[in-house]
Amino acid sequence: MSPVGTSPYAGLEPIMWRSLLARAAVFHAVRASLARLTDVTDQMQAVQLVLLELDLLARNLSALDCDDATAVATVVRDWKQVIVETIAGKPAGPEERTLLLELQDRIQSANVEDPFKGLFESVQAQAGALYGPSWRPSRLSVAHTLSHPRNADLKIDPYAVTAVTHLPPNAQAAEVELRIFCDKFGPAAYAAVPMLLAHEFVCHVPARQDKVKNDSDFAEGFLDWAAHYFLDRWAGKIDPQLAPAARRHADRLKGVLERRPDAPEVHARAMGHLAADNLVAWLEGDLELSPEESEARVARLAVQLNVLDRPLDLKDRFVGFLSCADLPPQMQEALRSWVADSVKAEQLLEVDVR
Numbered sequence: 464m465s466p467v468g469t470s471p472y473a474g475l476e477p478i479m480w481r482s483l484l485a486r487a488a489v490f491h492a493v494r495a496s497l498a499r500l501t502d503v504t505d506q507m508q509a510v511q512l513v514l515l516e517l518d519l520l521a522r523n524l525s526a527l528d529c530d531d532a533t534a535v536a537t538v539v540r541d542w543k544q545v546i547v548e549t550i551a552g553k554p555a556g557p558e559e560r561t562l563l564l565e566l567q568d569r570i571q572s573a574n575v576e577d578p579f580k581g582l583f584e585s586v587q588a589q590a591g592a593l594y595g596p597s598w599r600p601s602r603l604s605v606a607h608t609l610s611h612p613r614n615a616d617l618k619i620d621p622y623a624v625t626a627v628t629h630l631p632p633n634a635q636a637a638e639v640e641l642r643i644f645c646d647k648f649g650p651a652a653y654a655a656v657p658m659l660l661a662h663e664f665v666c667h668v669p670a671r672q673d674k675v676k677n678d679s680d681f682a683e684g685f686l687d688w689a690a691h692y693f694l695d696r697w698a699g700k701i702d703p704q705l706a707p708a709a710r711r712h713a714d715r716l717k718g719v720l721e722r723r724p725d726a727p728e729v730h731a732r733a734m735g736h737l738a739a740d741n742l743v744a745w746l747e748g749d750l751e752l753s754p755e756e757s758e759a760r761v762a763r764l765a766v767q768l769n770v771l772d773r774p775l776d777l778k779d780r781f782v783g784f785l786s787c788a789d790l791p792p793q794m795q796e797a798l799r800s801w802v803a804d805s806v807k808a809e810q811l812l813e814v815d816v817r
């Protein structure tokens with residue numbers, strides 16, 4: 464047996480994987496408490512210290528000569544002891560004490576199973592059902608990065624993880640890669656993984672357009688709006704215990720990404736979301752559809768357009784019309800026919816707007 468265990472991912476050395484797995488196994492075990500754990504304030508110093516101790520325990524694993532299961536069990540045992548001692552030391556307030564007791568209880572269920580694989584399969588099952596016959600199967604890879612994806616202050620942007628989809632030329636199967644800055648991988652980053660996967664699965668894995676552009680209003684914006692829509696609906700099915708934290712950090716990650724005005728994908732995201740919001744409002748106002756039906760129709764439309772083998776420029780052009788304050792009359796006419804089922808989604812891309 465290897466003294467440092469094994470890594471299931473080519474992009475991660477066994478020592479790095481072990482340290483990441485230990486953290487993720489703990490976050491998975493306490494996932495029902497993650498929404499509160501990621502909101503601890505400076506007043507909750509005992510909880511903050513407990514999290515720092517977890518970080519130290521995970522880092523020190525590389526010195527252990529054992530397999531991964533033993534390594535994870537060791538971190539869990541030692542972290543539980545830290546929690547027990549912290550509770551005995553009388554934390555500041557009843558809320559903090561309750562949270563620590565929750566952690567002490569929930570950590571018992573920690574195990575060595577790969578929680579990234581579990582999340583990946585759960586989100587993929589939802590996206591596969593959404594896209595149906597157009598779904599393109601994909602596999603997960605996990606890689607280590609040497610820095611935070613945005614080199615940000617963790618207090619403002621704790622999401623030390625990002626994701627990217629690789630589509631091979633024949634494109635029968637895709638690869639979704641989680642890129643993790645392992646040393647700074649904390650509970651908020653773990654809670655954001657479902658949203659990151661939803662983005663890759665809704666926007667990129669089944670995409671059929673001719674090219675990939677990270678500044679595409681359609682691919683990075685309009686579809687990202689749909690990814691958020693679906694993540695909100697899927698969260699309870701992906702993992703009911705993680706759902707509150709997954710929803711909260713999907714929203715916060717969106718806020719963090721919006722605050723980077725210089726990045727090309729940020730503008731695309733803003734324009735695509737605006738286009739989707741405009742279309743929802745138009746369906747509510749012009750066709751008097753309910754907010755729920757309007758949102759559902761826009762999300763569906765994004766999915767239908769994504770699997771059309773048409774040029775990305777044409778899809779971006781369509782999103783461009785929607786992002787105007789006033790929808791062109793020809794487009795309004797086409798959209799009314801689309802809602803009435805007399806025009807297909809594909810024809811919306813061809814509307815002659817003068």
Ligand SMILES: [Zn+2]
Nearest residue numbers: 662666667683
């Ligand atoms: Zn993307």
